[in-house]
Amino acid sequence: MKMRMRMKMKVIVMLLLSTIVLLLQLQQSNSEITQEKLALQSFINQVPHASRVQWNTSDPTPCNWFGIRCDPSNTHVRHVRLPAVGLVGPIPPNTIGRLTELRVLSIHNNRLTGNFPSDFSNLTYLRAIYVGTNRFSGEFPASLTQLTRLARIDLAHNNFSGPIPFQINNLSNLNGLYLQNNNFSGQIPNIKSANLIDFNASNNNLNGSIPESLRKFPESSFAGNLQLCGGPLQACNSSFFPSPSPSPEAGVVPSSPADVSGGKKKLSKGAIIGISVAAAVLFLLLLLCIVFFLLKKRKSGATSKTPAAVKGPTRAVGAIAGGGAGEAGTSSSKDDLTSGTGPEGGERNKLVFVNGGGYSFDLEDLLRASAEVLGKGSLGTSYKAVLEEGTTVVVKRLKDVIASKREFEGQLEVLGKCKHENVVPLRAYYFSKDEKLLVYDYLSNGSLSALLHGSRGAGRTTLDWDNRMKIALGTARGLTYLHVSNNLVHGNIKSSNILLRSNQDPAVCDFGLSPLFSPNSASNNNRVAGYRAPEVVETRKPTFKSDVYSFGVLLLELLTGKSPNQASLGDEGIDLPRWVQSVVREEWTAEVFDVELMRYHNIEEEMVQLLQIAMTCVSTVPDQRPSMPEALRMVEEMNRGESNTTDDGIRQSSDDPSKGSDGHTPPMDPRTPPSSVTP
Template sequence: MAGRLKSGGIFRALFFSLFVRLAYHLANSEPTQDKQALLAFISKIAHSNRLQWNASDSACNWVGVECDPSQASVHNLRLPGVGLVGQIPPNTLGLLTELRVLSLRSNGLVGSIPSDFSNLKSLRSLYLQNNQFSGDFPPSITELTRLTRLDISSNKLTGTIPFSVNNLTQLTGLFLENNGFTGTLPSINPTGLANFNVSNNQLNGSIPSSLSRFPASAFSGNIELCGQPLPPCNPFFPSPSPAPSVQPKVTPSHKKSKKLSTAAIVGIAVGAALALLLLLLILFLCLRTKKRNQASKEPKPTVTSRAPAVALGDAGTSSSKDDVTGGSAEAERNKLIFFGGGGYNFDLEDLLRASAEVLGKGSVGTSYKAVLEEGTTVVVKRLKDVVVTKKEFEQQMEVLGNIKHENVLPLRAFYYSKDEKLLVCDYMPAGSLSALLHGSRGSGRTPLDWDSRMKIAVSSARGLANLHASGKVVHGNIKSSNILLRDKEFGACVSDYGLNPLFSTVTPPNHRVAGYRAPEVLETRKATFKSDVYSFGVLLLELLTGKAPNQASLGEEGIDLPRWVQSVVREEWTAEVFDVELMRYHNVEEEMVQLLQIGMACVATVPDQRPEMTKVVRMIEDMNRGDTDDALRSSDDPSKGSDGQTPPTGSRTSPRGVTP
């Protein structure tokens, strides 16, 4: 018995000793790596005297810092309104990999939100509101799949709100108000989203049904947003006449109406009676004319047989539309002019009544998906800032309307008036390359495989080559959103071509298209065949890397996609340059490298060193036959990259690390 007691005492003493040592260890533990990251952050950014962190003390005792129970890592960092000024230094806060809550609201932070925020995989809440952050919606944030609350309101962020926000499946609150976001609202639909606000931006188009449950205040301040819970969307083609809404401002007329004399009242009554008699007379004449037409044995032409494009320059040419409208000069000026081959059976009035949905707003106008009453779906592009005369406009439309190629989206009709210029094209239900390539990259995404990318590359190259060789037309606006897909087989066609002559110069580049512009176009504002080749080269690099030319993740601010690619492959071709979604496909490494060579040849800085589009088509088609290197080594040495340097000699070898 005594032995048992003695052994029990020894056990209790041992347990107590271990407990004391553990308590001492916990009391003196320190999140060393997180502390170094925080010290680097505070030493590189201006801040007020209120925020003083003592390097000799534990980081867990600092103002605004909270650690986990074991004090092994920083879990919460709350620094609201502490006078932080400037850019967040890279490789500081992004190293706090166990962070749950980050609040930097109400400071003076500027620049873009760091790309290394994508390392904060454990982050639940991010509060960055009331700062001066700028640039596009930060792609690093869409990788934080555990986020439940995101507030980046009241900053200076611009660009579109990406569909990849849907990667944040745990979101309960999303606050984007008081920024400069543009474009249409994507269909954002995390299942638990309870709070949402995009008010006071520059968004346009209809509100997706997934967001219509939120109050109107969540969308206010976006003058071009419409649909539930805001007022219904108006037709995309309003009357060109001055809006009658300006008339109610003339309030004195209301006061004068109270002082009308008896003579004035009698005059109004007599005038109304005369107008009624005149209306009855007109109605009688119309009925009489209708009876005469019915008695006639000559059949009337229908609207389906419209004047051919060759009649555009002849104001006296008659058509079935003239028969319907009486052939008046006014009707001739306001008719919808069709080109052959579309098989469409509608007129301008049908287009006016069509329901419309904004597809996108570009530098030269806005595109709408229009569904006519009989079910026909077309795309209508409403041009803005056209400076040419009606004759010049019609001449350019005739040139574009005569282009026929399976990889060029045909122009079906156009409309010209003093106030409105419209283009009508086929609707492509498969969407654009931009949406397919840069859509949601979450777990449910179907990757765009290598064969599909090759089909898109060669078919769009053929379309652009046809514009250059057969149509003698400079596209002038090559970008992934203007590459449309005909079907699930990914046969592509180019759209929005040949419109630059309608404007004074090439429109100034914005953040969405600047990455595609050739260097000389940025200076001269004049597009050429060679600048089209450059833009197509950027498109090929976009297909290979999966990165948009304006994407912030390219790293150094201001770098474009060609320079980023060249910086990665300067020493040797590596797998780092290729889209991670291509890494799952085997035995395509050599083709990927060959297409990369072609893309770099197209983006040569000197225009004369770029190959013609017909040669680009041959190089892509010859890839499987192994003839690409010979084509690249042809005249003018077009294989040189964007800075005039030739790619490394070992470029035909498989990229390092390509195999998953």
Template sequence: MAVSFNAMVGFVLITLLALSGGPVNSEPTQDKQALLAFLSQTPHANRVQWNASVSACTWVGIICDDNQSYVYSLRLPGVGLIGSVPPNTLGRLTQLRVLSLRSNRLSGPIPTDFSNLTLLHNLYLQGNQFSGEFPTWLTRLERLNRLDLSSNNFTGSIPFAISNLTQLTGLFLENNGFSDKLPSIPAGKLASFNVSNNKLNGSIPASLSKFPASSFSGNLDLCGSPLPPCKPIFPPPTPSPDSPPIIPVNKKSKKLSTAAIVAIAVGSALALFLLLLILFLCLRKRRRQQPAKPPKPPVTTRSVVAAEAGTSSSKDDITGASTEAERNKLVFFDGGVYSFDLEDLLRASAEVLGKGSVGTSYKAVLEEGTTVVVKRLKDVVVTKREFEMTMEVLGKIKHDNVVPLRAFYFSKDEKLLVYDYMSAGSLSALLHGSRGSGRTPLDWDNRMKIALSAARGIARLHVGKVIHGNIKSSNVLLRPDNDASVSDFGLNPLFGTSTPPNRVAGYRAPEVVETRKATFKSDVYSFGVLMLELLTGKAPNQASLGEEGIDLPRWVQSVVREEWTAEVFDVELMRFHNIEEEMVQLLQIAMACVSTVPDQRPAMQEVVRMIEDMNRAETDDALRQSSDDPSKGSDGHTPAAESRTPPSVTPTP
């Protein structure tokens, strides 16, 4: 009986150990309840929609630890949170390391139960309307690396106890109402510091004098290095104007001679002149040496800018970049899949993907691994309101064959767009890149797939009353299965009539060269050029088309007119059999699209229908010949590719 009991106990222990040692995939139940309580008690826009029926670790803005046992990071920047932070909600996330509520409209004091977040490393609350004195309980969060309370309504003094935060690398308190003297904060690991635009007074502590003057500007009563030196508190007494200067009298002479009096007067005058001259020169020298108050730089993706030079930079480089929270706002569209904020984007490593006619595109890899494309626009002439209205229209376009616009940023000096990253690259790179011996040709089925999916994307834009305006092979992006999506759509209204005439060279409809105004019909023309590019394998601005200055549509027409139709098609297509008729059909559709008369071009919806009819006809033929090998001739042998002479094509006007 004892043996049986011991065996049972051993079995239970082994079972428990096995269970405890297995993979853990638990739900952070307590953290989930705290988050739901916070969201239910805080007014907010509909950008945050947490589904209580799924794990909190899948929610927007939430990152859990590897075992999904607690919430590691909470980032809700610019999501329209309004009012005070309810107590007993976020303060219950005791395992939290990163908290970002920046660029919302939160107000009132910060809840004191934030003091429970003892593991917090980064706290970003800038760009809100928080008020009250500096929360002294913050000085107990000794693991803080970065603390940003800038652009709020805090008042009172900055406590000396802030020196307890010995792990701080960044402290940002600018654009508040802090007053009194600046405490002597040990520099320690502090690499970024800003208290500009407050009401501080007194001298700058020596431990903080290493930071630039811009870190202290806007405090009228603050002085000392790196600002101008402070005036002495007790200036030396000056003699009363009523009392004559004491002049030593020679005991042997009761009265000075006239010559002595004149010498004394001249000497005094010279001494006074020299003193004034020295004072003037010192002031002039000081003005030259004193750095001018730098203008507040625009918020830019420094890592994106640095990518042009093959480098990256950190968030520290753009500290204090804006006094207005609205300028710091990265605006996301509803239903987005990303939870990062502008600060994350600034820290991202980046590389240049290409410089196009509307701006430069960068591949940005964020710290948590998310990859996006950031387009930095140039020559934008519209106002902020007009820009936002255009973005609102473009952000609503949702289609499998349209690269979604996820977010945008507007400031005086920077206009940024954020798109999904398409890992397979562009049609231009696939079609024209590396045509050496080791190249895998782009087969006919994939070319047809790309043509049809791109046509569907452009047609979707036209249904939504959006003119693409910049159709070219580098703006047709691919997925690994070669399904295509169009990008860079609808941006022409941002540039006005100043659009340079060389934009979209080779793809422009004839009427656009004169009017510089894109239309739905000019989009059809550009897509027709794109189809010719797929058929011929030639770039539309290629100089070797036969004669200098000729464009791709005219080159194709000239070849077809001479009945050399076979010479039109890409040599890489010649190795595939039984596709000649389909190539000619697509060529006929393309030639209709590039008609010089806009009214003779079909609508994009009609182009989609014609390409789909080609696919259906191909499917029907395959079904009818299902018992035969379509690659074989009537004698069972594979015919030579040269023998497949395509039928003639009638050139369009």
């Protein structure tokens, strides 16, 4: 009996202790979630935001708030997702940094400024941070290098500066690092994370050699850093074009054993005399060769003009074409361009103008022009060339061309006949065994990509809705002209190939060049990453319908302000069309649009109409896409009201980020175009 009583007492005591422990844990959990709720309240109270972020503070936990997700027991905040909700200003300290169990922080596409608070180092469980397309500044956030569980970091499209820290190697789980379109400088550290599969540091101020561990990534991951070299870019200490091999006389005399012994042994007197005599003989031979060359040149009556070397990033086109780093006309490659020798005979030095050309210079004039790199793409490198008489053109040096001379000339003659206000005209071309050059008009306003995705810091010129519509319409007209009037597939549609005139009228360039390249070449495979239609991944052959798909992606880029190449959309790294579909499917259509458009009143209906057209164009099945003329008609027939313009025809705007962003957007089906514009 006593034994039973003791057993019961033990059970009761254990139950009491368990209950007390559970109560203490529950009290602690309630206390922690209450603290996290207060931290979030403090954040949203101090940071201006769009009106659709309405948090019900009467809820006992923040787990049901917009953009907030908790763990299954609702005791800790795990995810904060507030993209494109008009957040403005710096992140206050002692707010987000108090969410110690946070796994995902997604606040991209806002207008947040400054640097991260130091208390971000408390977020030790953080696995992914997405802060791209804001206005953050300062150096790479040091607190991030302490968060060893981080797998993805997106800092793209901000104003970060300074070096990329070597401490990034602390993040052994890192599989995605996006640093493009910032102002990072210095050398790229050797990042040794075995898990790193996505990396982009393009359009910064980085220099030096690309580390061996990062050379597996494509050229696009490093483009726009003019002082970077190695790996997928140009080899370090080499010129754009192959230079002649150095002569044996220029070689370095091998060190003798006495030299290698640490300098303790001195050369004998006889050795010194021998070296001196050999050097004198070598100098005399070199001098005789120079005199002989000058006499022979004078005797043949040859004349040449050698332009002065150009300092900085600008050089003579001849130096670029010849591979020299200084004066033009000194290398064998440049001599080949102008000598009139070789398989093509006298035609080798001929710059061929198409359809009249519109210019009066020749190849010699072009080679004497000063030039600077405009950009390096999958087709080749483009240079801005300023001729001596003041004419400015763009010279594009193609790479990996497989077309024969006849095929090349035939295709270029067809392209030269394309004349339309929304198409950049081809003026001339040059073909030789080693070099293929194209000459285009120079448009000083740059590309849509630079305007849309350039630095978003102070002084940035924003692209308003009217100009985005003008660019969409003009691009559609240019592509329709190529398809209908010339039976030409563009094959390389992307925002960097939409150039802008002074009035923001667009003109498409780099069209119709696909037949010059092998379908399996790197140029064709990487040409339109982010814009490429699904079927082209298999066939490697662009078509009229794949052009329509790329145009649809371009429309999504205009609407969202996101680059299809940034590969960091959402939290899964999906492409732009799928990201838009996923957001619309969740009935968060307003989240799709560029935050910079939210200042304009009464344009939501037009944005949704253009979004519907874009989603029709990016249908996965080619037959479900409209033709380019049908897509043009859809854009032209969009119902553009007058109520949202001032007397002078300019859109009204507001500096209040909450205006026009309340999320009350007309519903839409992403698979169906507007009934009034069905193709």
